[in-house]
Amino acid sequence: MSYLAIQNLSVVxxxxxxxxxxxxxxxxxxxxxxxxxxxxxxxxxxxxxGFHPPASGRIELxxxxxxxxxxxxxxxxxxxxxxxxxxxxxxxxNIAFGLRRKPEADRRVEQVLELLGVRHLTGRRPSGLSGGExxxxxxxxxxxxxxxxxxxxxPLSALDARMREELREDLRxxxxxxxxxxxxxxxxxxxxxxxxxxxxxxxxxxxxxxGQPHHVFTNPVDAWVAKFVGMQVLRPEQxxxxxxxxxxxxxxDAILDATVSxxxxxxxxxxxxxxxxxxxxxxNGQMRHSGDGFAALVESVVPLGSLFRxxxxxxxxxxxxxxxxxxxxxxxxxxxxxxxRLDPADLLLVPEHRKL
Amino acid sequence: xGEPITAAAREGDLRxxxxxxxxxxxxxxxGLLLAFILLPLLRMASAQxxxxxxxxxxxxxxxxxxxxxxxxxxxxxxxxxxxGTPLAYFLARSSGWxxxxxEAFVDLPLAVPHGVAGIALLFVFGxxxxxxxxxxxxxxxxxxxxxxxxIAMLFVSVPFMVNSARLGFAAVDPRLEKVARTLGAPPFxxxxxxxxxLAWRGIMTGVVLTYARAISEIGAVMILxxxxxxxPIKIYDVYLQTGLRESSAIAVxxxxxxxxxxxxxxxxxxxxxxxxxx
Numbered sequence: 001m002s003y004l005a006i007q008n009l010s011v012v013x014x015x016x017x018x019x020x021x022x023x024x025x026x027x028x029x030x031x032x033x034x035x036x037x038x039x040x041x042x043x044x045x046x047x048x049x050g051f052h053p054p055a056s057g058r059i060e061l062x063x064x065x066x067x068x069x070x071x072x073x074x075x076x077x078x079x080x081x082x083x084x085x086x087x088x089x090x091x092x093x094n095i096a097f098g099l100r101r102k103p104e105a106d107r108r109v110e111q112v113l114e115l116l117g118v119r120h121l122t123g124r125r126p127s128g129l130s131g132g133e134x135x136x137x138x139x140x141x142x143x144x145x146x147x148x149x150x151x152x153x154x155p156l157s158a159l160d161a162r163m164r165e166e167l168r169e170d171l172r173x174x175x176x177x178x179x180x181x182x183x184x185x186x187x188x189x190x191x192x193x194x195x196x197x198x199x200x201x202x203x204x205x206x207x208x209x210x211g212q213p214h215h216v217f218t219n220p221v222d223a224w225v226a227k228f229v230g231m232q233v234l235r236p237e238q239x240x241x242x243x244x245x246x247x248x249x250x251x252x253d254a255i256l257d258a259t260v261s262x263x264x265x266x267x268x269x270x271x272x273x274x275x276x277x278x279x280x281x282x283x284n285g286q287m288r289h290s291g292d293g294f295a296a297l298v299e300s301v302v303p304l305g306s307l308f309r310x311x312x313x314x315x316x317x318x319x320x321x322x323x324x325x326x327x328x329x330x331x332x333x334x335x336x337x338x339x340x341r342l343d344p345a346d347l348l349l350v351p352e353h354r355k356l
Numbered sequence: 357x358g359e360p361i362t363a364a365a366r367e368g369d370l371r372x373x374x375x376x377x378x379x380x381x382x383x384x385x386x387g388l389l390l391a392f393i394l395l396p397l398l399r400m401a402s403a404q405x406x407x408x409x410x411x412x413x414x415x416x417x418x419x420x421x422x423x424x425x426x427x428x429x430x431x432x433x434x435x436x437x438x439x440g441t442p443l444a445y446f447l448a449r450s451s452g453w454x455x456x457x458x459e460a461f462v463d464l465p466l467a468v469p470h471g472v473a474g475i476a477l478l479f480v481f482g483x484x485x486x487x488x489x490x491x492x493x494x495x496x497x498x499x500x501x502x503x504x505x506x507i508a509m510l511f512v513s514v515p516f517m518v519n520s521a522r523l524g525f526a527a528v529d530p531r532l533e534k535v536a537r538t539l540g541a542p543p544f545x546x547x548x549x550x551x552x553x554l555a556w557r558g559i560m561t562g563v564v565l566t567y568a569r570a571i572s573e574i575g576a577v578m579i580l581x582x583x584x585x586x587x588p589i590k591i592y593d594v595y596l597q598t599g600l601r602e603s604s605a606i607a608v609x610x611x612x613x614x615x616x617x618x619x620x621x622x623x624x625x626x627x628x629x630x631x632x633x634x
Contacts, residue, residue, distance in 0.1 A: 049538055071537040078538040080531045087532075088553050097549075098539030145539055 001063055003027040003181055004048075004149060009057035011047050018044055018205045020057070025198060028179045032196035032213075034186060036228070040205040041185045045151050048183060050074050061148055077142025077150045081158050083134045085126035091137050092122040098145040112140040116174070131163050132170060139174060150175075150182035156191065168194055189229055193217065201225050206356055218274065219261070222354035226272035232318045234271040239264075239349065247349055252315030254294045257344035268352040277346040278320035280310065282330065283337040293341035298332050308332075312340060397611065404608050412605040421590035422613055428502060428586065429571035432509040436517035436566045441559055444521030445551060449530070462518045465511055473511050474579025481507050481580060504581035509570035516565035524558015525551055557625055564621040571614050587613075 002024035009021040018040050025031045033041040046052055048059055050071035058067045066074050086094050095112060099105035113119040116136045126134060135155070142150060155171075156164045172195055175182055186192055192199055192213065199216045201209045209221045220226035223233045236249035247260050249271055258271055283295060296314035308327045310320045320340060322332070332338065412418055443462070447455050465473060481488045481498035488498050498504035528551055536546045552559075574588040582589060587610045595603035 046534075049534070051534060051537075070542070071534070072540045072542050074538070076538050078535055080535065084529065084531045084535045086536075086550060097536065098541070100540075141539070147538075151538075 002060075003029075003062060004031075004183070005060040006048070007058050007060070009044075009047065009059065010055045011043060011052050012055045013043075013052075016040065016043070016205060017055075018047070021207055022057075023200055023207065023210065025181060025183070027181050029197040030175060030180075030182045030184055030195050031198045031200060032184045032186060032192040033200050033202055034189060034192040034196075034228075035202035036187055039202045041187075041202050042153050043205075044202065045153050045183060045185050048149075049076055049078050049151055075145070075148045077139075077145065077147035079138050079142060079150065079152045079155050081154050081156075083138035083155060085129075085134055085138060085141070087126055089125075090122065091118065091124050091126070091129070094126065094137060095141045095144050097141060108144050112144045115143070115178075116140045131159055132167055135167050135171065136174075143178070148181070150180050152182060152184040154186055157186070157188070164191075171195070189217075201228060203228075208354070208356070219348070220272060220350060222350050223270040223272060223352045224354075226270075226348075226350060231272045231274050234316050234318060236269055236271050236349075239266050239269050246344065249349065252294070254314065256293070256342060256347060258347040258349045259345055260349040264349055264351050269349055270352050271347055272350055273342055273347045274321075275309070275319045276307075276321040277342060278318075279341045279343075280320055280322060280326075280330065280332065280338050281341075282332075283339045293339050296338055296340050298334050298336040298338055300334055301332055310338075312338070314340065400604055401608050401611070404605055408601070408605045409608065412602065413609055417585075418590065418606055418609065421585045422587045422610055424502065424505070424584055425571050425587040425610070426613060426617065428505045428509055429567050432506050432513060432570040433517070433563045433567040435506070435510060436514045437521075437559065437563050440514055440517035440562065440566075441521050441552075444518050444559075444562075445525050445547060445555075447518070448522045448525035448528075448555075459522075463515050465513075466515050470512055470573065470575030471579065474508060474576035477508060477511060477576060477580050498580060500581050500583050502581075502584065505577050505584075505586055508576040508580045509573050512573050512576050513566045513569035516569050517562040520562030520565055521555065521559045524555035524561070527558065528554040560621075560625045564618065564625065567621070568614070568618055 004023075004025040006021055006023045009018065011018040021044060023031065033044060035041045043052060047054060050066070050069060050073075054067055058065050060066065061074070071078075085091075086097065089097070092109060092113075096105050096109050099108055113122065116139055118133065118136050118140055121129065121133055121137065126137070129137065138155075139150075156167055159167065168191055174180075175195070184192075184195055196213045199209075199211065199213050200207050201216060203224065209216055209225050211219075216225070217229045220229060220231060227233050234251050236251050238250040239247050242248050242257065245259060245261070247258050249256050249258050249269075251271065256271070279293075294312070294314035296312040299311045299313050299317070302309040302311070304321075306324050308322045308324065310322055310332055312318055312320060318340075322330070443458075447459055447462075468476070478485060478499070480486045481504060483489065483492065483497070483499050485498075491497070496503060498507055532554070533546050533550050536550045537543070541549060572588065574586075574592065577586055578589055578592075585593060587606070591603050591606050591610065594606060
């Protein structure tokens with residue numbers, strides 16, 4: 001039996017619904033709900049917290065059905081964007097908010113202050129805290145009530161890039177060290193990949209794919225998920241089977257071998273691959289037709305920190321990501337002719353939109 | 357080459373100056389409005405002599421009417437706060453058509469002429485009115501009593517209370533209340549530990565506005581309770597009997613009392629704790 005089990009959950013609003021959501025999570029793990037805005041991920045989180053009554057289905061936590069309990073009886077720690085500390089209370093009173101009996105409360109406040117290293121902030125008001133301090137105080141406040149599950153609703157989305165990276169790391173370490181079980185909502189795939197033990201991709205109120213981060217990011221069920229997790233999508237002009245699990249596809253002038261895991265009808269078939277799996281080399285002399293890759297023209301080069309995105313035109317347009325070190329060696333420039341190769345294991349044939 | 361550049365520069369200067377003076381023009385209607393508000397009050401106050409003010413202030417009936425006004429308006433504000441704050445909370449936290457209809461009802465007294473309000477109140481609180489007749493055997497009468505004054509003041513001033521408090525509650529981030537729920541606080545506890553303290557300033561603004569509106573009311577009060585005379589009725593009464601000189605002296609006294617309580621309350625609200633202050 002799973003620690004958290006969501007079974008066939010549906011929630012209906014006038015203009016939106018969550019349809020038959022089923023998810024499970026083991027103790028100490030982090031489940032990331034990843035989806036675009038308006039996909040219903042926050043609604044799902046708030047339903048777990050008890051703010052929306054399900055139309056059908058159930059939510060079990062530690063083997064107990066909590067679907068009909070009000071939020072105050074579910075034993076959860078909820079954290080919103082910017083962490084929603086109570087602005088009229090000091091750090092100490094924020095943390096003690098959920099604690100009832102006085103002598104025990106004082107001891108518990110002391111404990112979590114110590115655990116999260118925020119003892120020096122006790123008398124301060126939230127408006128005087130840095131982002132990192134707010135995060136720790138909010139975690140301390142939730143932790144004080146000994147919740148069985150932490151819920152995070154895009155806590156880092158309002159921060160600038162540097163803070164976001166810093167707090168994401170801090171949060172990842174804290175969740176690990178506290179052995180906390182948590183559900184984390186975000187639209188940021190980097191955040192999802194950093195924090196998740198399990199990722200669920202959600203779109204239009206439906207779970208499209210669930211799995212371990214690496215699996216979801218490299219084996220999307222369809223082109224929509226592939227695009228959402230940052231893969232490149234190409235439309236093949238012709239597909240023919242070669243052997244079980246392997247097809248040969250034609251895109252523009254290129255003939256490519258690709259992996260296929262289930263039957264895909266040719267009209268809806270899409271080739272997907274991660275841009276970092278593209279191997280680039282200079283093509284000296286003639287543009288040549290090749291059986292194992294694209295002859296392509298470099299259209300532009302975009303530096304992205306330690307990576308470079310090389311935008312290519314091979315008939316169809318696509319991008320490749322190249323490490324700084326490789327870039328330094330190969331020095332691609334707009335107008336260069338290159339050969340873009342893909343290992344057949346890295347190139348997948350998937351349906352455009354998988355029926356659920 | 358030098359000539360056109362200078363001309364263009366001069367033209368740019370001119371345009372910038374015009375733009376700036378166009379903005380300054382916006383001050384003109386505002387200044388006119390301020391003068392319109394202040395001029396009559398200042399002119400009336402400056403027309404008084406210290407001696408007349410002192411002699412009027414020494415009159416028992418004047419003192420008791422001013423004190424009655426202050427007392428009734430204060431009581432009205434307290435009742436409005438007790439009844440209006442919970443309603444304001446519900447209105448701030450719901451968004452459906454039903455709450456919009458209730459909001460319109462709350463605003464109704466602003467649109468009802470105050471004489472009409474007084475007559476409507478008579479139907480309910482008069483000696484033979486719905487509630488008036490019911491409570492009379494228990495000694496609670498509204499026609500010509502202090503209770504009647506408060507009822508009339510309440511009717512005309514309560515929209516200010518509900519609307520200010522509603523804006524105060526609406527400004528409280530609902531996520532704070534959600535977090536409080538997950539920390540184990542049931543809805544009522546969330547209301548008084550989160551909503552109430554964070555909307556405090558909106559509620560107090562409502563109290564002050566209600567008080568100010570109540571103390572200045574004459575139309576509805578006059579119909580439900582001409583006697584005992586509140587200060588505005590007293591001023592009107594004296595004006596009819598003796599004219600401008602004496603009535604304006606009482607008016608200035610009332611103005612001083614009203615303004616000073618108003619300013620003290622405002623200062624209290626603004627000196628009070630602010631959520632954005634560390």
